[in-house]
Every structure is written in structure tokens, then in C-alpha cells.
Amino acid sequence: MSKFPKLIAGTALATLIAAPTLAEPFGLGREALPEEIAAWNLDIAPDGSNLPVGSGSVEDGEMIFSDNCAACHGEFAEGSGNWPKLAGGDDTLANEDPLKTVGSYWPYLSTVYDYVRRSMPFGAAQTISDDDVYAMVAYILYSNYLVEDDFVLSNENFMDVEMPNADGFIVDDRAETEYPHWTEANACYEDCKDDVQITMRATVLDVTPEETEEASVEEAADDGTTEMVAAETTEEAAPEMAAPDPELVAAGENVFKKCKACHKVGEGAKNGTGPMLNGVMGHPAGQVDGFRYSSALEDAAAGGLVWDEESLAAFLAKPRDFIKGTKMSFVGLRKDEDIAAVSAYLSTFK
Amino acid sequence: MDDLKTSRRGFLMSSAAAGGALLTTGAAQAQGGPDPLITEVQYWASGLGDGVDATPYGLPIEYEADVIRRNVPWLTADPISSINFTPIHALDGTITPQGCAFERHHSGAIELRKEDFRLMINGLVDKPLVFTYADLERFPRENHVYFCECAANTGMEWAGAQLNGAQFTHGMIHNMEYSGVPLRTLLEEAGIEAAGDLSDKWVYVEGADASSNGRSIPMEKALDDVLVAFKANGEALRMEHGYPVRLVVPGWEGNMWVKWLRRIEVTDHAVESREETSKYTDTLADGTSRKWTWVMDAKSVVTSPSPQSPITHGPGPLVITGLAWSGHGAITGVDVSLDGGANWQKARLAKEGESKALTRFYLDIDWDGSEMLLQSRAHDETGYVQPTKAQLREVRGLNSVYHNNCIQTWHVKENGEAENVEVS
The missing domain is CATH 2.60.40.650 (Immunoglobulin-like)
Known part of the structure; x- marks a missing residue:
């Protein structure tokens, strides 16, 4: 018990731990099969146990990272926008604004492999092979100057990597450092301060989200109307395209939240992790200026791929099946109605 | 930003003004003559209201439309992996209605049918087991009211007063009555003799969503009051709170209350997952960080x-x-x-x-x-x-x-x- 903070009074703890073996089973559930356990029991211990056999190089990792991670985490793992930075921040933990990255903060490399393999990429978790995960982890280490560019990470040498902040953690010590001081005995009730001054005001910073929700909804609706007007104008030129159903468009805007991290639409939309999508509907694929498409998508575009409701629906259902080798690390939309809604929404951006 | 400032001040001023107006009106009516709301027959006192079944599942009346969850968009990169806040400023009593109880997702709220739900217990157990949702409903059940507070609640206020509203400063909390099976019962069903001395053992709990959120919980807590819950405030959990099954870890930080629970592994070590190393650890002034700070203090x-x-x-x-x-x-x-x-x-x-x-x-x-x-x-x-x-x-x-x-x-x-x- 010494390694845990004291959670429960000693006697209660002894009772808790002694009793379980006495209970009679209910005979519910069934035995888990070895294949089932193997499929889910993926967590990796800090000592590296349960690591899969395999390896991956920094060199391979750079490409894999660029295709799957860089959109949010930056080409050099330096981060992008509000997304987590994975590299940098050495010796900043005692500073006013510490930069906590894999290199500067994470105590165990096992955590990196475990998390990347099970939870990344965002929107397409568990689609990367074990070897490629080794390569990605190797690249993250390289980005933090922890290994050289010719490094190959494997289950064999995994535990040889030294994490800079491995000794930077202590177990919760509030019971010693805090609780004894903040007690009934020390609580003051009368004349506790000579003088009370306001030293800071939230309104000075002014970062509280807008309170007039109705107004912003109306603004959004106004925007929608503008788009609709634009859509109708275009419709005259192309009478075969029906104006999208406003309800479907609204539903699509909601579904599009899943895409917004990478794709921008609307006035002034710029390329991000993915290309901006104004005018995508009804136009040839792979034509947005300044966006570096995957060669797979460029090939498809050269083959005459045009984004219409049908092709977009097929792509959005299973991106990696429709265009093998696409950079879009999104697993796909499962519901047909979500796909139809997103198509309708995108069709409003000319 | 200028627009925002203006309109928020507008909101604050208008609400104060409205209050003032209300007060004046009330006073004027009392002094200046009978109140028409009393002396004149109102439409609701003459005509008919909605019949039963007008709303098979009722929502709050439109006049309460501002009592909703809100988020702080600049806080996170994307709403799929983000948090919002309970409107505690507008609630009374202690039970939080599910519909306005804060949400925190790491890979979005998933739709998981009861029929597709599986819960595995593996690791240092006598017999690894798989339960269906129907299996869980056959174990003896308990009811308990507990608060669930995100460890980051009030976290934006460390450096100074920042967000102007109790919803934003303290709204990463909700309080519900849970119905479920003690985790202890499920561990006993699998048998933990294989784990030997339990005093240094752990359970690792994991969710079924893409974030695969997992946390290590010391065995003594797991055997104490942790609940595998499927109902909250009498009805099924909401999707955003982990339907059909979530873990309830009383008094401990919300991140450990794993939603869409799919696996419980008995281990002889803390997994040191992403959520218990790179996040949910507390860096002190000298750069050292506390870990395993599970309990939410008073x-x-x-x-x-x-x-x-x-x-x-x-x-x-x-x-x-x-x-x-x-x-x-x-x-x-x-x-x-x-x-x-x-x-x-x-x-x-x-x-x-x-x-x-x-x-x-x-x-x-x-x-x-x-x-x-x-x-x-x-x-x-x-x-x-x-x-x-x-x-x-x-x-x-x-x-x-x-x-x-x-x-x-x-x-x-x-x-x-x-x-x-x-x-x-």
C-alpha cells in the first residue's frame, strides 16, 4: 500500500480486500475467448510488456506522420492552432507557461505507442499498422531530438529510449502538503482581513463567450439565407440542379463539425489540413490551388473524377476504399442521411 | 470582437434594465390600479392547452430556452474533442437534469446500441468474462447520487479571474442518481483470487469510442464504491454521458468515469495511459508534477x-x-x-x-x-x-x-x- 496515497481508513481497506473471494458467483456472462482478449487487450505497460513485435524507422515515420498527423500536429510535430504540440518545450516545465510535449513532459514512451495505436489518427483510430505506429513514434522522438535520423524503433530497443521527464512526477501528496493546513481549526470567521481590494476583473480580459445566443443563431440564419440566395442565382444558370432543402443543409452544417478540423468553407476559406471546400460540388476533383493532394487523388482527378452527389457519397462513406492512398485520415460517415446532409451543405458553397 | 463586447454588455445591461422595469411595473400596478392579469380573463384561463402526447418526451417550456449547456470555443481545437458547461447559475436543488448536464468527449459522443454493447473483464482474474447489456441487468443493483466533476473545472481561473459566469467557472459538474451494479460484484463474478495480494493491484478501465479513453484505478477504490451504471435520474444514460453503460467513480475526477465502458482489466501496475500522464497531472512551481491526483477536494x-x-x-x-x-x-x-x-x-x-x-x-x-x-x-x-x-x-x-x-x-x-x- 505504501505507493498509494491513503484512500480509505485502514480497517475498511482490510475488509474490502479480504471479502471478495467469499462471494458466490451468479454464473452470468460467458468466458472471453483468447482472440477476443487479443483484440481488445492492447494497453502497454510502462515496462514495455504487451508491445507488439515490429519496428519502424524515422525515415518512414516522417512520411506516415505527414500524411496522417501533420494536419493537426504540424509537419515537425510542432502543433497547429489549438491542437496538441508533440515536440519542443525542453526545460520549460518550471516556467510560467510550460510547454508540455512528448519530449518535455511524457514520462513513458509506452504511453506514446499505446495512445497512437489505439486512439489516433483523430477520426480514423486503429487504422495504422503496428510497424507504422513504431515509425510514427520514432518520428515523434526524432522531432524532439531524442534519436538520430537513421533510428529504427522496435519492440527490442523500445525500453532503451530515455524519456527526459521520466523522473518528473511524484505521487499525489495533498494529504501531507495541503490538507493539514486547511482545516476547521484554522478557519477564521470575524475580521479576517484588514482591507479587501478587487485585484482582477473578468470583464477586463473579456474572453467569456457571447451570451446573446439568439442573436448569433439569427446571424447564422442570415448567412444561410445569403448562401441560399447565391444558390438560387446559380440555379438559373444551371437549371438541372435543384435548390437544396434548408433543413438538410442545416443538418449538414451540424455533421460538417466532424470535418471542420481539417476543411474550411465559406467566405475567405483557406486550405488547412485538407483543402478548402468552396465549390467542391459539381467540380473536378483535386483542383484547389495550393493544396498538396495525395498522388492517389491526383491520379483519380487525372482519370476525370468529378465530385457530384454520387461520387462524394461513395468517398464520404469509406474514403480509403474509394480512393486507396488518400491522405484524408477520416474513417467515413456511417449514415446515408449524414452523407446526404453534408452534400447538401457543401453544395451551398459555390 | 468589438461586436461581441458590445452585445454582451448589451445583454447584461438589458437584463438589469428588464429587472428594473419589472420592479417598476409591479409597483405601479399595485399603486395605480388593479392588475389586468388578475382582473381580465386571460386566454389560458378561457381556451384550451395542449392535449396529452403533444410531446411524447417533454422538453422544457420555451421560456426556459436559455437554460442550456454552453461551451467556450477558444478552449479546445475542435468541438468533437471538447467540453461544455452545465447552466448551474439557473438550476436549483441538487439533481442535474441529463439534458443540460455538461459533456466531455475525446472523439465525439458515439451511438452504441445495447445489443452491440460488450463488457470484457480480463487480466489477473480467475476466468476472463464477457457480459452483454442483458447480463448486467441481472446482477443485484444499487442506487446512489454522486457528483461528477471534471478535474479541469475552474481550471481557466488559475492565473486570474477570466470567465464571467458560474456556468463557465464551475459548470464542469453534474449530479445524478445512478442505478447500476457495483464494480466489485463484476470483479467477484470473474474471480480475483488469481490476482493474489490485492493491496498493490489495479483495474484498468477503457471505453469503446475511438479515443479508447482508459484509466487505472487502485483495487481498493474499485472494490469500495465504484459503480457500473446504466441509468441516471431514473432513465437510460444519454448518449453524451456514455449510453448504454458508464463507470461511476464517486468523488474522483470525471475523466475516470469512463463512458461507453467496454473493458475492465485487473493488472499489477498502473497503465500510465495518456490521460494519466500527459493530462490530468498537476505541475508545481518547480516543474515537478503530481500524478494520481484522483480525489476532488471540497x-x-x-x-x-x-x-x-x-x-x-x-x-x-x-x-x-x-x-x-x-x-x-x-x-x-x-x-x-x-x-x-x-x-x-x-x-x-x-x-x-x-x-x-x-x-x-x-x-x-x-x-x-x-x-x-x-x-x-x-x-x-x-x-x-x-x-x-x-x-x-x-x-x-x-x-x-x-x-x-x-x-x-x-x-x-x-x-x-x-x-x-x-x-x-
Whole structure:
């Protein structure tokens, strides 16, 4: 018990731990099969146990990272926008604004492999092979100057990597450092301060989200109307395209939240992790200026791929099946109605 | 930004103005003649309302449309992996309705059918098992009310008063009545003799969504009061709270309350997952970080009056109310200060504090209309008293994010508006 903070009074703890073996089973559930356990029991211990056999190089990792991670985490793992930075921040933990990255903060490399393999990429978790995960982890280490560019990470040498902040953690010590001081005995009730001054005001910073929700909804609706007007104008030129159903468009805007991290639409939309999508509907694929498409998508575009409701629906259902080798690390939309809604929404951006 | 500023000030001013107008109107009616709401037959007193089944599952009336969850968009990169806040400024009592209880997702709220639900227990157990949802419903069940607080609640306030509203400063909390099976029962069903000495064993719990959120829980906690829950406030969990099954870890940080629970592994080590190393650890001034800071210490906040719930009447009777809670047990008392912590008086608890659940407190005063620096201070059954922000900073420095349980100050002005401030 010494390694845990004291959670429960000693006697209660002894009772808790002694009793379980006495209970009679209910005979519910069934035995888990070895294949089932193997499929889910993926967590990796800090000592590296349960690591899969395999390896991956920094060199391979750079490409894999660029295709799957860089959109949010930056080409050099330096981060992008509000997304987590994975590299940098050495010796900043005692500073006013510490930069906590894999290199500067994470105590165990096992955590990196475990998390990347099970939870990344965002929107397409568990689609990367074990070897490629080794390569990605190797690249993250390289980005933090922890290994050289010719490094190959494997289950064999995994535990040889030294994490800079491995000794930077202590177990919760509030019971010693805090609780004894903040007690009934020390609580003051009368004349506790000579003088009370306001030293800071939230309104000075002014970062509280807008309170007039109705107004912003109306603004959004106004925007929608503008788009609709634009859509109708275009419709005259192309009478075969029906104006999208406003309800479907609204539903699509909601579904599009899943895409917004990478794709921008609307006035002034710029390329991000993915290309901006104004005018995508009804136009040839792979034509947005300044966006570096995957060669797979460029090939498809050269083959005459045009984004219409049908092709977009097929792509959005299973991106990696429709265009093998696409950079879009999104697993796909499962519901047909979500796909139809997103198509309708995108069709409003000319 | 200019527009935002203007319109928020507009909101605050208009709500204060509306309150003033209400007051004036009421007074004028009383003096100037009979109230037409009483003397004239109103349409609702003459015609007919909705029939039954007008809304097979009812929602709040339209006049309560502002009592909703809100988020702070600049806080996170994307709403799929983000958090929002319970409108605690507008609620009373202690039970949080599911529909406005805060959400926190790492890879979005998933739709998982009961039929597709599987729960595995593996690791150091006598017999690894798989349960279906129907299996879980056949174990003896318990009901308990517990608060669930995100460790990051009030985390934006470390460096100084920042967000203007109790919803934003303290709304990463909800309090529900859970129905479920003790985790202990499920562990016993699989048998934990294989684990040998339990005093240094753990359970690792994991969710079924893409984030695969997983946390390590010491065995003694797992055998104490952890619940595998499938109902909240009498009905099925909402999708956003982990339907069909979530873990309830009473008194401990919300991140451990794994949603869409799919696996429980008995281990001889903490997994040191991403959520218990790179996140949910607390960096001190010297750069060292605390880990395994699971318990949510005693905390309280005045929910009204507060920035989003200004006083809309003049001097006279005023109800000051708020919430208090502790992850160490029951709340035994709450003190309220009207003068920024110089003097304190005991608030009235709506009922006796329950262990690891929200407690509602009231202080009914005769407000003289002068400005106040409102604070509340919780006491729990261990004798702990909620600290000031200065006391927390003295021990932890300024680099912490999580576990900010400091005393909150609202500056209530003569016109009834309130602002989030820090005081000396």
C-alpha cells in the first residue's frame, strides 16, 4: 500500500480486500475467448510488456506522420492552432507557461505507442499498422531530438529510449502538503482581513463567450439565407440542379463539425489540413490551388473524377476504399442521411 | 470582437434594465390600479392547452430556452474533442437534469446500441468474462447520487479571474442518481483470487469510442464504491454521458468515469495511459508534477446571484444560493461572506450533506442594496475547509490546470449585476 496515497481508513481497506473471494458467483456472462482478449487487450505497460513485435524507422515515420498527423500536429510535430504540440518545450516545465510535449513532459514512451495505436489518427483510430505506429513514434522522438535520423524503433530497443521527464512526477501528496493546513481549526470567521481590494476583473480580459445566443443563431440564419440566395442565382444558370432543402443543409452544417478540423468553407476559406471546400460540388476533383493532394487523388482527378452527389457519397462513406492512398485520415460517415446532409451543405458553397 | 463586447454588455445591461422595469411595473400596478392579469380573463384561463402526447418526451417550456449547456470555443481545437458547461447559475436543488448536464468527449459522443454493447473483464482474474447489456441487468443493483466533476473545472481561473459566469467557472459538474451494479460484484463474478495480494493491484478501465479513453484505478477504490451504471435520474444514460453503460467513480475526477465502458482489466501496475500522464497531472512551481491526483477536494460556489444571474429586484429579501461538494465525503457546512472574506456566516443547508454528492445551501438576507463581494467556503466531514486561491497558489504555484477548488468571488454591484473578480 505504501505507493498509494491513503484512500480509505485502514480497517475498511482490510475488509474490502479480504471479502471478495467469499462471494458466490451468479454464473452470468460467458468466458472471453483468447482472440477476443487479443483484440481488445492492447494497453502497454510502462515496462514495455504487451508491445507488439515490429519496428519502424524515422525515415518512414516522417512520411506516415505527414500524411496522417501533420494536419493537426504540424509537419515537425510542432502543433497547429489549438491542437496538441508533440515536440519542443525542453526545460520549460518550471516556467510560467510550460510547454508540455512528448519530449518535455511524457514520462513513458509506452504511453506514446499505446495512445497512437489505439486512439489516433483523430477520426480514423486503429487504422495504422503496428510497424507504422513504431515509425510514427520514432518520428515523434526524432522531432524532439531524442534519436538520430537513421533510428529504427522496435519492440527490442523500445525500453532503451530515455524519456527526459521520466523522473518528473511524484505521487499525489495533498494529504501531507495541503490538507493539514486547511482545516476547521484554522478557519477564521470575524475580521479576517484588514482591507479587501478587487485585484482582477473578468470583464477586463473579456474572453467569456457571447451570451446573446439568439442573436448569433439569427446571424447564422442570415448567412444561410445569403448562401441560399447565391444558390438560387446559380440555379438559373444551371437549371438541372435543384435548390437544396434548408433543413438538410442545416443538418449538414451540424455533421460538417466532424470535418471542420481539417476543411474550411465559406467566405475567405483557406486550405488547412485538407483543402478548402468552396465549390467542391459539381467540380473536378483535386483542383484547389495550393493544396498538396495525395498522388492517389491526383491520379483519380487525372482519370476525370468529378465530385457530384454520387461520387462524394461513395468517398464520404469509406474514403480509403474509394480512393486507396488518400491522405484524408477520416474513417467515413456511417449514415446515408449524414452523407446526404453534408452534400447538401457543401453544395451551398459555390 | 468589438461586436461581441458590445452585445454582451448589451445583454447584461438589458437584463438589469428588464429587472428594473419589472420592479417598476409591479409597483405601479399595485399603486395605480388593479392588475389586468388578475382582473381580465386571460386566454389560458378561457381556451384550451395542449392535449396529452403533444410531446411524447417533454422538453422544457420555451421560456426556459436559455437554460442550456454552453461551451467556450477558444478552449479546445475542435468541438468533437471538447467540453461544455452545465447552466448551474439557473438550476436549483441538487439533481442535474441529463439534458443540460455538461459533456466531455475525446472523439465525439458515439451511438452504441445495447445489443452491440460488450463488457470484457480480463487480466489477473480467475476466468476472463464477457457480459452483454442483458447480463448486467441481472446482477443485484444499487442506487446512489454522486457528483461528477471534471478535474479541469475552474481550471481557466488559475492565473486570474477570466470567465464571467458560474456556468463557465464551475459548470464542469453534474449530479445524478445512478442505478447500476457495483464494480466489485463484476470483479467477484470473474474471480480475483488469481490476482493474489490485492493491496498493490489495479483495474484498468477503457471505453469503446475511438479515443479508447482508459484509466487505472487502485483495487481498493474499485472494490469500495465504484459503480457500473446504466441509468441516471431514473432513465437510460444519454448518449453524451456514455449510453448504454458508464463507470461511476464517486468523488474522483470525471475523466475516470469512463463512458461507453467496454473493458475492465485487473493488472499489477498502473497503465500510465495518456490521460494519466500527459493530462490530468498537476505541475508545481518547480516543474515537478503530481500524478494520481484522483480525489476532488471540497469546493463550493454561489450560483445566484452571479454574473449570469444578476439581482433583478431592489433592496429587501434576497436569496443567496449555491452548491457545495467534496470527493472525500459529505459536506458538513458552508460559510458565506458578503465582504470578500473578512467576515463569514453559516449558510443553511437545504438538507444534510450526502457523501460525494452536491449539497444545496441558502443564505436568506435582507439586502440593503449596497455592493457585495460574495464568497462561499465549504467544509467536509474530514474537517477540511475550502482554501482561497492564494493558499492554493502558495503550495502549487501558477502552472496548475486541474483541481482548482479555490473560493470564488462575485462582485455584486448596487444595480444587481455581478462580475467574476479576484480580491486581496
